[in-house]
Every structure is written in structure tokens, then in C-alpha cells.
Amino acid sequence: MEKKNSGTVGVKEIARLANVSIGTVDRVLNNRVGVSEKTKAKILKIIKELDYQPNIFARRLASKKKLRFATLIPKVSEETTYWEAPLHGIRQAANEIKDFGVEVISFFFDQNDKSTFKDSATKIIAGQFDGVLMAPMFEDESAVFIKTCNENKIPLVFINSDMPGYNNLCYIGPNLYQSGYLSAHIVNYLSPADKKTLIVNISKEIDLHHHLLRKEEGFRNYFEENGAINQISKIDIQQTSYAHIQQKLSEQLSKSSYDVVFVTNSRVSTVAKYFEEHQIKGVKLIGYDFLEDNILHLKNKTIDFLICQKPQEQGYRGVMSLYDHLVLNTPIEKEQFMPIDIITRENYQYYSN
Amino acid sequence: MEKKNSGTVGVKEIARLANVSIGTVDRVLNNRVGVSEKTKAKILKIIKELDYQPNIFARRLASKKKLRFATLIPKVSEETTYWEAPLHGIRQAANEIKDFGVEVISFFFDQNDKSTFKDSATKIIAGQFDGVLMAPMFEDESAVFIKTCNENKIPLVFINSDMPGYNNLCYIGPNLYQSGYLSAHIVNYLSPADKKTLIVNISKEIDLHHHLLRKEEGFRNYFEENGAINQISKIDIQQTSYAHIQQKLSEQLSKSSYDVVFVTNSRVSTVAKYFEEHQIKGVKLIGYDFLEDNILHLKNKTIDFLICQKPQEQGYRGVMSLYDHLVLNTPIEKEQFMPIDIITRENYQYYSN
DNA sequence: AAACATTTCGTTAACGTACACGATATATGA
DNA sequence: TCATATATCGTGTACGTTAACGAAATGTTT
Numbered sequence: 001m002e003k004k005n006s007g008t009v010g011v012k013e014i015a016r017l018a019n020v021s022i023g024t025v026d027r028v029l030n031n032r033v034g035v036s037e038k039t040k041a042k043i044l045k046i047i048k049e050l051d052y053q054p055n056i057f058a059r060r061l062a063s064k065k066k067l068r069f070a071t072l073i074p075k076v077s078e079e080t081t082y083w084e085a086p087l088h089g090i091r092q093a094a095n096e097i098k099d100f101g102v103e104v105i106s107f108f109f110d111q112n113d114k115s116t117f118k119d120s121a122t123k124i125i126a127g128q129f130d131g132v133l134m135a136p137m138f139e140d141e142s143a144v145f146i147k148t149c150n151e152n153k154i155p156l157v158f159i160n161s162d163m164p165g166y167n168n169l170c171y172i173g174p175n176l177y178q179s180g181y182l183s184a185h186i187v188n189y190l191s192p193a194d195k196k197t198l199i200v201n202i203s204k205e206i207d208l209h210h211h212l213l214r215k216e217e218g219f220r221n222y223f224e225e226n227g228a229i230n231q232i233s234k235i236d237i238q239q240t241s242y243a244h245i246q247q248k249l250s251e252q253l254s255k256s257s258y259d260v261v262f263v264t265n266s267r268v269s270t271v272a273k274y275f276e277e278h279q280i281k282g283v284k285l286i287g288y289d290f291l292e293d294n295i296l297h298l299k300n301k302t303i304d305f306l307i308c309q310k311p312q313e314q315g316y317r318g319v320m321s322l323y324d325h326l327v328l329n330t331p332i333e334k335e336q337f338m339p340i341d342i343i344t345r346e347n348y349q350y351y352s353n
Numbered sequence: 354m355e356k357k358n359s360g361t362v363g364v365k366e367i368a369r370l371a372n373v374s375i376g377t378v379d380r381v382l383n384n385r386v387g388v389s390e391k392t393k394a395k396i397l398k399i400i401k402e403l404d405y406q407p408n409i410f411a412r413r414l415a416s417k418k419k420l421r422f423a424t425l426i427p428k429v430s431e432e433t434t435y436w437e438a439p440l441h442g443i444r445q446a447a448n449e450i451k452d453f454g455v456e457v458i459s460f461f462f463d464q465n466d467k468s469t470f471k472d473s474a475t476k477i478i479a480g481q482f483d484g485v486l487m488a489p490m491f492e493d494e495s496a497v498f499i500k501t502c503n504e505n506k507i508p509l510v511f512i513n514s515d516m517p518g519y520n521n522l523c524y525i526g527p528n529l530y531q532s533g534y535l536s537a538h539i540v541n542y543l544s545p546a547d548k549k550t551l552i553v554n555i556s557k558e559i560d561l562h563h564h565l566l567r568k569e570e571g572f573r574n575y576f577e578e579n580g581a582i583n584q585i586s587k588i589d590i591q592q593t594s595y596a597h598i599q600q601k602l603s604e605q606l607s608k609s610s611y612d613v614v615f616v617t618n619s620r621v622s623t624v625a626k627y628f629e630e631h632q633i634k635g636v637k638l639i640g641y642d643f644l645e646d647n648i649l650h651l652k653n654k655t656i657d658f659l660i661c662q663k664p665q666e667q668g669y670r671g672v673m674s675l676y677d678h679l680v681l682n683t684p685i686e687k688e689q690f691m692p693i694d695i696i697t698r699e700n701y702q703y704y705s706n
Numbered sequence: 707a708a709a710c711a712t713t714t715c716g717t718t719a720a721c722g723t724a725c726a727c728g729a730t731a732t733a734t735g736a
Numbered sequence: 737t738c739a740t741a742t743a744t745c746g747t748g749t750a751c752g753t754t755a756a757c758g759a760a761a762t763g764t765t766t
Contacts, residue, residue, distance in 0.1 A: 023745065059724080062723040064724085190542055416754055416755090418754085
């Protein structure tokens, strides 16, 4: 009858209904100490009944609480600019939530130097952060770091590559197997019907190599499952210098000629460079990632397709997941697979990372 | 000396520096009447010097001002469920900004009945809204509506299809020409090298037909510009019933056989249905939009590729643009082209509209 | 110059929450 | 029993902005 709450219910209304002061209501809301179990239950009941939603504006205005997130990803190197995009996404998210009292600090490591990973990890532990986003590239080192975070009850999100079996808040990144599978499908559409395909893995660190194998697996399985006739060769290149890649490719291509070359990561631009310098034409080239170098060769028509998985959004959603979890208390999806985008020279200009 | 402002500057600090009260500062901030030009200039100068950013939380807490947006898009019909997605995006945005005091009300019209468009438009004008999002499908009727909005200084955003030459806040949607061009590129990759292609336009209203022609133009121009040999036929179907489409397709396919069929809109599922019922195999089929029916045929392997342009995001970004403009005062990009996404049976499960 | 209208400006109470502080009530110890 | 510690709770102020209200200054009309 006398329900005259003018649209919004607040602590005041709750306090009135529970015959307590707003201070007490505030205590149970922020589950602080100093309130008896009995009244706590009573207030909780009313809160649930009213479906009370705290006013985030009033909360932010009155609160001086601050959260601090750390991010740990590879630094952008001369070898690849891939990690610019996730960093950009991280910064974008950081900018959006800085008014809500959270500060994001970025740490980096060298993909070719595990010790730099450990150094940054140590700094993060010492820094007493409230949440961490990381790219778990080195298995052993990451495992140690994850364990420490778990002990300190620091929520962790993984981006770009997963580490199944560990206790993390969520994973945001590609489904590697499926992206290889898709690549195979595209290859399958390319003429001629009976193709000779070369898979090229270029990666120095053995830990990273691991991910490439998942893509290769998806790639091969497509042809098996679809009974398509196809001859697949493969070459592993464990030195990332152009000279070395050049030599390896020359060796391989002297043995046989191919209709399609599938490079399992963003290093595809190096292969494209080789093709151009050696005047190799008519070979379809497929690779990964929306990088400036790659796009250049896409325009050149040396590269035919690029697969991309929204690296920027990975960074963005990664810190947003921490925010949603820690501030908004919303449930987080454990595995967030990125779309598998196909980039050609007709649609790259509209692509958003 | 007594500068004790802890980090943030607010109206209080501005008022102190300008030797006025916070009330006066508030007046110039919200450019209300009742303040002399002289003091207004003085305050404005200080605001600029301090690079004052109002606290959005305090603002929202104290303000009871409300904004109202109207959206005007086709209703979802039995013919096509395409417009579910934009509506979903609109609702998502509405939900995100409702705490910021903006209410979004959706109006609809029937794509096959211009009078319903006029009815809804009239209601919107009568409703005194602060911003409008619309899909300007009917040229003449839209022009009238746009004119009225302009006179009332109501910002307008267009989604899904543009009306160049009119005064709108922004356009959010596909670049139709380019998406046709991309489709042609995909077709060009499909074996055999010398293909016979059929373009299928299915649309009742002549106004809508217009958009399909842009895609067709892009499609044709690809082959011209790239000097690829290709025989392109075309068929216009102006009745959307299955019986009629079936008849038209049968006529066309009896005259000649084709390697590739390109349907210029989401009606591609109807053609797929025809293919299945008539046991037509080996014809590559390309069409538009991530609709349940289409995906079904994609899985069936009847449809080979779908082009999609993030309809949900169009709705989302549409109302967000109004919000950014009206509330945050941020500059808005006039033309926001959506990415041109390629959907296959390998990546559809990860697609986000 | 009185009376009134208008412009310009200051004061103050909200908005809903956080949190320090102080006030009770209850439990514990001697 | 009294005193002291502890658990429980209420009060008040602050956060930065909005907007209603009214005061003061200025302008206008007789």
C-alpha cells in the first residue's frame, strides 16, 4: 500500500524496512565486520526482495578505493609488431575504466628470453596487484607464476594462448585448431583441384612452436575428414633471420614446386618477401595476422588470405573481464574464443582488430 | 599556499578562482541563461586553463535530466529475421546507457508497406525525442522525415543503408559496393578458372532494390578491373514467395547451367532450399547475412560463403553515437563502415554479429 | 524618485553511497 | 559488583554536481 519508493530504492529504503540505520546496511553491503548474524540476514533478505542495485555513480563518487591491474605480454620487437594490437586494446580498456578507480600497469617480456618473463613476473608479485592479465607463452615459467597468483588469490586472465588445467579466471583468444581447419577449407577452394601444399612453421622458441602445431593439426585434419586429395609437405624453420629462412625455403622449393603455401603465423610476410625477390608467381599464400607488413603483401597480391583473430579485442576484453569480475561482480565466461576473420585485399580496409 | 585541492579540480575551485559562486559556474557549464557576458568569459577562460573535466558520476547523481531516443527500423517479419540483430544491438546499448538517464524507445515499420513507415515517423515527431536512429529504406518518405527532424534540430543517425546528401549525424553500415567487390574476389578463387556466374536479386520494393544494385556493381567491376574472364548473367525476382522464386529459378537454370550463384541479399537461403529440393549439386552459392536459415544451409554445404556486416553492432553503435554526441559531446565519425566478414562453415560458430 | 521588471548572482538542499567516529549494548574479567 | 574489552549499531560529513529559491544589482517606466 504505502510503497511510495519513487523509482529507485537505496540504502535508506532498505534501512527503513529493516529498522536499522543506513550505516548498518552499508556494512552488510560491503560485507564488513560489525553486524550481528541476525540483522545481517534480515537486511540481506530485504535486499534480495527489493532486488537492490547500488547506484554506481553515488558509489564511485563517495569511494576512494582503487584497484590495480597488471598486464604481462611480449614487448613489440623488430621481429614482429603483433603485440602492438593487444597492448592497444589494453590501453583502450584502461582508459575507459580509469574513472572508475582502476589503474592498469603494463609489464613486458622478450619472447626470446625466458629470464625477462621471470623478472617481470617477480615485479608483479611484489607489486601487490588486484588482478593480472597475461600471455602464458612459456609453460614452466608461467606455471610458477600462476601458482603464486593463485596463492595470493589474484585473479588471472590468459590471452592469445591458453594453458588448460590451470586455475584462471578466463581465456580470451583463438581456437587454434579451428583456425587451421578454416585455412584448409580456403585452400581447398583454391584452384587447381589437386594441389600440392606446403606448411611453413617459423618459430625460435620451442614453447611457441607448440601453438603452431595445433594449427597444423587442424589444417591436416580438414583434408582427412573431408576426404580431399591433397599432398601436404611441411618445413620447420627455427631461425627467424631472413637469411636463414631464405636458405630453408630455397632448399625446399628446389625439391618440389607447390600450389599453396600455408604459413602458420604472422611471419608470412617474410615468405612473401622471398617470393617477390625470387619472382615466384602463381603460388597461393596464406598466413596470419593483420600486420602492416602482411597487409602490404596482401595489396601486392603476393599474399592471398590472412587469418586474424582480433588481437586488440583480446587485450581489451582481457582487462574488461578483470573489471567485470572484480568491480561489477558479473560472472565471466571461462573460454572466450575470438572470431576467425578472413582478410583479403577487398576487405582489409574495413577490418577492425 | 592554501591550495589543498587533492588532485581534482571541480566547480568549487573554478568558482574560487573566478570570485563567483559555484552556482554561476554551473550556469556557464550547462550554458544556461542568467550570467553576464563578462563573467561568463572569465569563467570559460579558467575552465579552459584548468582543462576542467566534469565528474560524470557527480553529474549523474545530481541530475534528473533525461534523454529520449527513438529508433525506427523494419520489424522482423516471417520473410526475414535480419532485423532481429540490429534490434538486439539497440537493446544492448539501451541497457548500457539507461543508468545514464537515457531512454530508448523502438518504433518499427513494414518493409512492404510505406504507410507504416509514415505512421511511425509521425509518432516519433510527436514524441519530442532528443535523438533518432533510423534505417532510411524508403527514399521519399525518409526525406520528408529527415527534413522535419532537421527543423527540430534532432540529430539523426542512419544504419544499414545510407542516404547521401542529407543532413545526418552519421551513417553506420556496410559499404555495399565493396562487399560486392569482395564477393567477386571469392568467386574468382573458386574453381574452375572459367566460370559461369548468375547474380540473383530478390526484392519486392523497388527502393530496396537500389541497394542490391550497388552490390552488383561492385561484383561486376571486380571482373572488369581484374580482367578476369567470366560470364555473368543476372535475374531479378520481384516476388518473395517461394513458389515464385522457384519458378523464376527453374526458368533461368533451364536456359543454362552455372558454376557460381551470387545472391545479393539474405534471401540466399531460399535459393539454397531450391537447390536442395531440386538436387542441384556442385554449384557454388554465395549470399548475405548470418541468419539461422542461412547458417543451416552453410552447414549443409549448400551455401559456401556468407558475407556479413555486423548488423547487431550497427544497432549498438547507432544509439551509442547518439549518446556520445548528446551526452559526452565527443565528435562523431560521419561514415562508419562495418567490416566485411566472410563466414564459412569453419568459422561461423565463432562469429559475433 | 518611487515603483516595478529584469538581469545577475549566491545559498542551499538534494542525489545515494562510503567511511570515520562515537554511542550504545553485550560479553568478559576481576 | 564494577570495570573494561568487544561486538553492534547510529550519526554525520564528504564526494562533485544540479537546480530551485531568493537576494542583490541593474534597468525601465511612470
